[in-house]
Amino acid sequence: MAQNLGNQLEQFCKSAGSSQEEALSVLARILANILKQPGEAKFRRLNASSPKLQSTLLCHSGAQELLAAVGFRDAGDGFLQLPLDAGVEPAQALHDIVLRQTEKRTALLSSGTAGGTSG
Numbered sequence: 346m347a348q349n350l351g352n353q354l355e356q357f358c359k360s361a362g363s364s365q366e367e368a369l370s371v372l373a374r375i376l377a378n379i380l381k382q383p384g385e386a387k388f389r390r391l392n393a394s395s396p397k398l399q400s401t402l403l404c405h406s407g408a409q410e411l412l413a414a415v416g417f418r419d420a421g422d423g424f425l426q427l428p429l430d431a432g433v434e435p436a437q438a439l440h441d442i443v444l445r446q447t448e449k450r451t452a453l454l455s456s457g458t459a460g461g462t463s464g
Contacts, residue, residue, distance in 0.1 A: 364401070372443055394423050
């Protein structure tokens with residue numbers, strides 16, 4: 346599962362392009378809130394029509410698929426919802442991958458190879 350999430354995240358990052366950092370930050374914050382308070386319903390419900398969520402995360406190809414991979418479903422009322430009975434293991438796995446991706450990107454930026462190519 347983690348490898349599939351990693352592949353999905355890689356495609357998402359390519360789609361996000363120069364907005365990757367902000368998109369990953371929003372995704373990480375959503376996942377961290379769920380992991381910190383797994384029983385809190387408000388962190389398991391995302392307003393899919395929110396301008397902020399649309400412009401930073403959902404506008405990128407693969408965002409909905411990543412959220413679905415951790416258990417978010419269309420609630421039918423304009424919201425995406427992670428059911429309370431859904432485990433947090435997929436969210437934890439994706440959160441870990443996002444953090445590694447962010448750390449990798451930070452290391453590349455600090456070494457001056459933000460394009461990801463070396464040699």
